[in-house]
Amino acid sequence: MNRTEKYINHVIQEAILNIENNGGPFGAIIVLNNKIISTGVNSVTLDNDPTAHAEINAIRKAAKTLGKFDLTGCILYSSCEPCPMCLSAIYWAHINKVYYASNRDDAHNAGFDDQFIYYELDKPIKDRKIPFENIYRDKAAIIFEKWKNKIDKTLY
Amino acid sequence: MNRTEKYINHVIQEAILNIENNGGPFGAIIVLNNKIISTGVNSVTLDNDPTAHAEINAIRKAAKTLGKFDLTGCILYSSCEPCPMCLSAIYWAHINKVYYASNRDDAHNAGFDDQFIYYELDKPIKDRKIPFENIYRDKAAIIFEKWKNKIDKTLY
Numbered sequence: 001m002n003r004t005e006k007y008i009n010h011v012i013q014e015a016i017l018n019i020e021n022n023g024g025p026f027g028a029i030i031v032l033n034n035k036i037i038s039t040g041v042n043s044v045t046l047d048n049d050p051t052a053h054a055e056i057n058a059i060r061k062a063a064k065t066l067g068k069f070d071l072t073g074c075i076l077y078s079s080c081e082p083c084p085m086c087l088s089a090i091y092w093a094h095i096n097k098v099y100y101a102s103n104r105d106d107a108h109n110a111g112f113d114d115q116f117i118y119y120e121l122d123k124p125i126k127d128r129k130i131p132f133e134n135i136y137r138d139k140a141a142i143i144f145e146k147w148k149n150k151i152d153k154t155l156y
Numbered sequence: 157m158n159r160t161e162k163y164i165n166h167v168i169q170e171a172i173l174n175i176e177n178n179g180g181p182f183g184a185i186i187v188l189n190n191k192i193i194s195t196g197v198n199s200v201t202l203d204n205d206p207t208a209h210a211e212i213n214a215i216r217k218a219a220k221t222l223g224k225f226d227l228t229g230c231i232l233y234s235s236c237e238p239c240p241m242c243l244s245a246i247y248w249a250h251i252n253k254v255y256y257a258s259n260r261d262d263a264h265n266a267g268f269d270d271q272f273i274y275y276e277l278d279k280p281i282k283d284r285k286i287p288f289e290n291i292y293r294d295k296a297a298i299i300f301e302k303w304k305n306k307i308d309k310t311l312y
Contacts, residue, residue, distance in 0.1 A: 008292045015299045022310065025303035045310040049216050050225045050249040051207070060205050069206045079296055081288070084277060085244030090286060091273045092241060093206040098288045101296030110300035111311065117247045121240060121277055130246060132237075132254045136164045140235055140257030143171045144266035147181035154178065154201040155267065 007031060007077040008101055014041055015054070015079040022046060025110065028054040028078040030062040030071065030095070037074070038062035054078060055086035059093050069156055071095050080107050083114040084121055163187060163233040164257055170197055171210070171235040178202060181266065184210035184234040186218040186227065186251070193230070194218035210234060211242035215249050225312055227251050236263050239270040240277055 001009075007029060014027030024042030031037065040058030044050055055078055063069050071093040076082075080102040082090060090098060104114050125132045147153065157165075163185060170183030180198030187193065196214030200206055211234055219225050227249040232238075236258040238246060246254060260270050281288045303309065 004291060008295065012296050012299060015296075016302060019299070019302050019306060019309075022308075024312070025299050044225050044248075044312050048219050048223055048225045050219055050227070050312075051212050051216055051245050056207050060207055063204050063206055067204055069200050069204045071206070079299055081290070083244060083248075085241050085248060087277065088239060088241035088244065088273050089207050091276060092200075092239075095286065098286060099291050100288065101290070101292050102300065103290055103293060106293070106297070106300055110303055117244050118277070120247060121243065121274070130251065130254060132256065134237070134257070134259055135160060135255050136257050137259060137262070139164065140168050140171075141262070143168060143175070143181050143235055144258065144262055146172055146175050147266055150175060152178075153175075156180070156200050156206075 003034065004099060007036075008099065010036070011077050011079045012101065014039060018042060024054075026054040026078070026080055028058040028076060030058050031075045031077065032062075032066075032073055037065050051085065053083065053086050055082050056089055059089055059095075063093065069093070075099070081114070084117045159190065160255060163192075164255065166192070167233050167235045168257065170195060174198060180210075182210040182234070182236055184214040184232060186214050187231045187233065188218075188222075188229055193221050207241065209239065209242050211238050212245055215245055215251075219249065225249070231255070237270070239268075240273045
């Protein structure tokens with residue numbers, strides 16, 4: 001069995017175990033230099049945290065373990081195609097590659113509506129199901145002014 | 157001053173305070189029944205957590221405070237237009253409405269490349285900057301089988 005297959009088997013087992021533990025049916029791991037540095041399972045309902053998807057949990061743990069917010073060099077294995085939230089988190093974390101087993105159609109058939117969010121992201125803001133309203137933009141300009149003028153800031 | 161203006165002033169102040177505390181230039185609050193139930197600021201660099209955007213932090217805290225993962229009825233105020241990660245989290249959390257002040261262009265001009273992730277989300281998987289590879293899909297089918305067959309599961 002090659003490494004990729006071994007890691008996918010691992011996330012599948014994590015997902016199954018998480019169902020048995022009353023969590024959601026998703027598991028993910030993050031691998032750096034052929035070593036698993038974090039495991040995440042979907043704990044949305046267990047932790048009352050709508051952001052606690054397997055990939056987000058794995059990313060948060062890996063960053064904590066490494067003591068840095070940039071996961072360049074890391075590979076993420078997920079039991080399922082990442083939803084738009086997790087996909088964006090993968091970009092923010094600078095993960096190098098993602099392997100996933102089930103896809104968004106499989107997730108949809110199991111009752112998870114990632115596709116709906118992909119559609120919403122594509123829409124002009126005014127057509128979205130959740131109204132997003134831009135207000136007092138001028139008032140907020142001072143924030144980025146202060147940010148740009150801060151000399152000792154940590155960029156990311 | 158009306159309520160909306162008051163809340164936007166509040167998130168602007170949170171963002172400015174967070175810059176002074178060496179965090180990122182973003183603040184958000186969640187309001188339920190005209191009461192602020194959580195505040196979040198961007199703590200990516202402070203907490204070494206690439207997912208710790210202001211909106212994500214505010215959502216996690218609000219869900220914890222209310223003891224539930226569904227934030228139906230809540231309104232989110234953010235100092236800046238939510239990035240795709242936060243926007244997706246807003247959908248998963250079932251937030252009813254979002255008000256934001258700075259927009260994605262302002263964020264881009266301040267060095268935050270949300271727009272890049274919006275573009276990436278729109279691309280076919282094979283054209284993305286980070287490679288996403290679908291493997292061993294058949295092996296993972298057992299996960300959603302087990303999920304569908306579980307009688308006492310908590311849906312979300």
